[in-house]
Amino acid sequence: MEYQPKIIAREPSHHEIGAAALAEIDQLLSHYPQPQGAAIDALTVVQKYRGWVSDHALKQLAEHMSMPVADLESVATFYNLIFRREVGKTLLHPCNGLSCQLLGYKSIQRQLRKEINIDEGETSANGSMTLISLPCLGACDKAPVMLLRESTATINAAGKAVIRDKLLTHITTTELSAMLDDFQEFIHG
Amino acid sequence: MDEQRLTQPLTQHLNIDAPLTLSQYQQQNGYGGFAAALQLGPEQVLATIKASNLRGRGGAGFPTGMKWSFVPPVGKGLQERYLIANADEMEPGAFKDRWLLEGNPHQLIEGMLIAAFTLSATTGYIFLRNEYSLASARLQRSIEECYAKGLLGDNILGSELCFNLHIHTSAGRYICGEETALINALEGKRAIPRAKPPFPQVAGLWGSPTIVNNVEPFYNLPNILLFGADWYRSLGAAEDAGTKIYGVSGRVQNPGLWELPMGTTLREIIEQHAGGMQRGYQLRAYLPGGGSTDFLLPEHLDTAMDYNAISAVGSRLGTGTIIVLDDRSCPVDAILNLISFFAQESCGWCTPCREGLPNASYLLAKIESGRGEVKDLQYLKDLLELVSFGNTFCALAPGAAEPLQSGLAFFAEDFMAHIEQQCCPYQHH
Structure with missing residues (x-):
């Protein structure tokens, strides 16, 4: 078969780290004697405002933190909850820990893949959802569970940027669709 | 509550729906x-902790007082001292720290203050799992309350103790639970374990x-x-000594x-507490202390869940959170789940x-x-040798x-059945 180069979408050049994010990062820098200590927190903040960490944002953050870009990149790619690719508006994180597997994780994951028509790690065509199973979410008595999360923050009543999330517990495949609809309402309603 | 009747010192003030505020906690003799x-x-605090026989609860069970005593005396070496609460709960089947943190965040802060005072620590970090957002919000609120009332910051309660406490939100990876990997993560690096010695207590x-x-x-x-080492023991x-948070999950x-x-x-x-198996299921085996402990069988049920007794029957107390394997779930698939997790979470070092x-x-x-x-069974045994201590x-x-x-030992027949029948005998559809 002929080699088909994979086409990667270009990043928008306006992908700058905003003033609010920088202010939060500066606050976090004060928690550590060395700026690099705040690297993971800072990446999380960048992601909170943009959903993911682009090359452009990575370079800008490295400069802001007086860190070599390569060092920051090595951190960004090590931790699985820092996304270096664009993700959907909602993150679906079914728990694939053993307790959840014993109580039905596999059928939940199968159903999600079928209903949204995506595979593990993929984003739906309309950009609304990304499926990433996570290891044991620490709610084993309520198995099977799934964490639903906004990928970008919402400004709450106190004026703070927060990622809203919801832990779905005792999930049954018959209720799964309704649960997903409820969360969309929770996010957008 | 008087000490005679206090049998649940870890959870007596736990309230998952509405954890105690600082003033409510103080009304209950909090702090x-x-x-x-x-x-x-x-010095007396350290002696009391040693006498209490309190041991670590993350898996290794190292005596807490002894761990603390390795910190060099003040005045020798670097002046800065750090105290870290490892709240990166990621052991498969472990869900106890989430419960404690969500239910009573002030008791963690009080424990950290006691440790900070004993060790002359200047800065503390709560290394918190990313997914624990409710615990994060509740801890943050409690920390702010403490700063407002002079329980954190400079000259706490008029003493010479100055202690600042921050939450570090992790971004995933099970290896962060290893204490030297955790330290690397806090330094903003890849969470790769460090060579020991030097031990963190020193460097x-x-x-x-x-610590x-x-x-x-x-x-x-x-x-x-409050009540002394004798009461605790x-x-x-x-x-x-003491009490333990035990958990059970599975069918x-x-x-x-x-x-x-x-x-x-x-x-x-x-x-008794977990009510036995669900109707239609039999107890096949269980992991007594999370995903990285050896399976035990129904014949071991009369064993005491403490460090030595569980070791004596061939497993570990670990986190004390039990995963139960029932007779209708495939044990090979259960082990595959665990090993895939550990393979994914290897730091690669x-x-x-x-x-x-x-x-x-x-x-x-x-x-x-x-x-x-x-x-393949022999290959698996060879690999066990390769990854041993x-x-x-x-x-x-x-x-x-x-x-x-x-x-491999307990479910040998199941492994052979998979190989002989060329399918998983547990898949009924």
């Missing part, structure tokens, strides 16, 4: 243990003396200071968490772990899907090997 510590002075975070304790020991400290049902009637005397038997925990665990995962997937051969850089891979080695 009284810290006040007692200030009265006693650091840890940014080269300074650092890392699991969440649960901190919850033990306030009442040890008397709480244990068997050899070890039981009543999965959950309970604070019980240390050394409560497995039978009491699984049959040392070769036996980086190469050995994915290989084991591949072989297990091959057997589970009905393509297994008899020689002494060959790897940290305890991740040897821990991962535990359910596999006991599983």
Whole structure:
């Protein structure tokens, strides 16, 4: 078969780290004697405002933190909850820990893949959802569970940027669709 | 509550729906243990903790007082000292720290204050799992309350203690639970374990003396200071001191968490508190202390859940959170789940772990899907040898090997059935 180069979408050049994010990062820098200590927190903040960490944002953050870009990149790619690719508006994180597997994780994951028509790690065509199973979410008595999360923050009543999330517990495949609809309402309603 | 009746010192003020505010906690004698510590002075506090026989609750069970005593005396070496609460709960089947943190965040802060005073720590970090957002919000609110009332910051309660406390939100990776990897993560690096020695107590975070304790020991400290080491030791049902948060998940009637005397038997925990198996299911085996402990069988149910008794029957107390395997779930698939997790979470630093665990995962997937051969069982045993203690850089891979080695022994017939029938005998559809 002929080699088909994979086409990667270009990043928008306006992908700058905003003033609010920088202010939060500066606050976090004060928690550590060395700026690099705040690297993971800072990446999380960048992601909170943009959903993911682009090359452009990575370079800008490295400069802001007086860190070599390569060092920051090595951190960004090590931790699985820092996304270096664009993700959907909602993150679906079914728990694939053993307790959840014993109580039905596999059928939940199968159903999600079928209903949204995506595979593990993929984003739906309309950009609304990304499926990433996570290891044991620490709610084993309520198995099977799934964490639903906004990928970008919402400004709450106190004026703070927060990622809203919801832990779905005792999930049954018959209720799964309704649960997903409820969360969309929770996010957008 | 008087000490005679206090049998659940970790959870007596726990409220998942509405955790106590600072003033409510103080009305219940909250921060009284810290006040007692200030009265006693650091040396007496350390002596009390040692006498209490409090041991670590994250898996290794190292005596807390002894761990603390390795910190060099003030005045020698670097002045900065760090205290870290390891709240990166990621052990498969462990869900106890979430419960404690969401239900009573102030008791963690009080425990950390006692430790900070004893060790002359200047800065503390709560290394919190990213997914624990509710715990994060509640901890943050509690920390702010403490700063507002002079319980954190400079000259706490008029003493010479100056202690700042921050939450570090992790971004994933099980390896962060290993204390030197955790320290690297806090320094903003990849979470790769460090060579020991030097131990963190001497040279840890940014080269300074650092103590890392699991969440649960901190919850033990306030009442040890209030009621003394003798009272604390008397709480244990068997050899070890105090109480323990035990949990059960899997196909039981009543999965959950309970604070019980240390050394409560497995039978009491699984049959009485968790209500036994669900209708139509039999108990096949169980992992007593999370995903990186050896399987035990129904014949071990009368064993006390403490460090030595569980070791004596071939497993580990670990986190004390039990995963129950029922007779209708495939044990090969259960082990595959665990090994795939550990393979994914290997930091990739040392070769036996980086190469050995994915290989084991591949072989297990091959057997589970009905393509297994008899020689694969020998390969799996060889891999167990490869990832054993002494060959790897940290305890991740040897821990991962535990359910596999006991599983190969206890479920030998199931492995053979997969290979002979060229399918998983448990798949009924």
